[in-house]
Amino acid sequence: MKLSTRSLYGMRALVELALLSGRGPASASHIATRQCLSIAYLEQLLHRLRKAGLLTSVRGPRGGYSLARLPHQITMAEVVRILDGEQGPWETIQPRLRKSGSGSLTSGRHAQQISVAVGRCVHARLAESLGGVTLEDLCQEVKSLDGEPLDHRYVFHI
Amino acid sequence: MKLSTRSLYGMRALVELALLSGRGPASASHIATRQCLSIAYLEQLLHRLRKAGLLTSVRGPRGGYSLARLPHQITMAEVVRILDGEQGPWETIQPRLRKSGSGSLTSGRHAQQISVAVGRCVHARLAESLGGVTLEDLCQEVKSLDGEPLDHRYVFHI
């Protein structure tokens, strides 16, 4: 269970924007350069974040993206939900069986009940944890790293 | 960000074992039948859980698997970590670039710092949330679902 790079990129861009806020919109290429990301790919992500209402954009020269809300009003849960997609809860989990086999269609009430229990727990916990992290928190964390040597020993998955 | 079916299957099997505990080992095929899972696939997962020390197994007729610890001593974080794998923290996140491009190698100190900040937050939160859910909790949740109609509206991702 790990953060997709997609979500990580998105978060990086947003943190960048949060740090730059107050200075007018920042262009996708500016962010991409500072964050060492592929411009074309980043644009896709920014676009999705804009459609979801997290960003506003201005076209034309001196245009770019800005946060649509204050940093403490944007949570990580929201970003992950937007970028990793909001697939149907049930269909996503349905396995892809090759041959007809009984498979793991949770046909039995008993099995279904357990799936639901696990699903509820996971969802509740994730939403709670990641919903508690805002862009502002991350900006703080970034600042606290200022002097520290970065030793690559950070982890994105459980 | 979602739970892999692998982890879900593993959890389902473990909950099943927890519910069945005290009645001797349960065979893989028994669990698979009750949980509507493919036997061969489930065996892989059970085996990994055994190697990790979460299960004990008995061979031969009337053999099977049992929990190596009490249900409240097994957390979801542990299971997910075992089944989804403990890949290197950095390599996993490293994107697969097709052409040489500067890509998203976090070469700049600034970009790296933000990645670290996000990574730390995610890891800490996930470990905290999923580490707080035990098999016993899930058994409780299952029981609480006993009367309820199951409407497939459960979610496994954020």
Place this chain on the structure above:
DNA sequence: AAGATACCCTACCAATTCTGTCAAGATATC
């Protein structure tokens, strides 16, 4: 008006990962 800058949008591709199968072997119980 021209052109540069930047966002907007839609396909598409290839590598990897994930889910699941198969087959052969080992080992304990009946």
Place this chain on the structure above:
DNA sequence: GATATCTTGACAGAATTGGTAGGGTATCTT
């Protein structure tokens, strides 16, 4: 020794992911 069960590894198809390509459109500057 027959049978039930765990053990192990190799393998294959499908889905997802990360990334590219290329054309369009709005807006600012000159």
